[in-house]
Amino acid sequence: MKDDETVRQAKRALDRLGEEGGLSATPVMKSAASSVRDHFAARDADGDDKIEIWGTRIARGLALVAFAGLLMWMIGQVWR
Structure with a gap:
């Protein structure tokens, strides 16, 4: 009986966090995907040096x- 009440309280707390935007997986996933894409696209490399950009992309790949x-x-x- 006590476990059921604890579960209900936890679900209410999670719902409240989700409504407030504190526990939304979508922005987190978009941020992570964007970060990975930027990393492999070598956005942190010197934009003026094409060789550095392509070298960074190749090395990361x-x-x-x-x-x-x-x-x-x-x-x-x-598995052996």
Whole structure:
């Protein structure tokens, strides 16, 4: 009985936060996606130097490929 009341109170608190905009996943997800997109597009590189921009993009892309390969290798080691 006490657990049911606790659950109801938690749901009310979450609903109240959601209405106030404090617990909305959509802006957080948009912000994270925007941040990742800007990172891989090399928005932080010098905009005047095209070689630096493309070098940064290539390096970050290769790092992502290397990470994916390492992750697959590690999962393969666990499944053996």
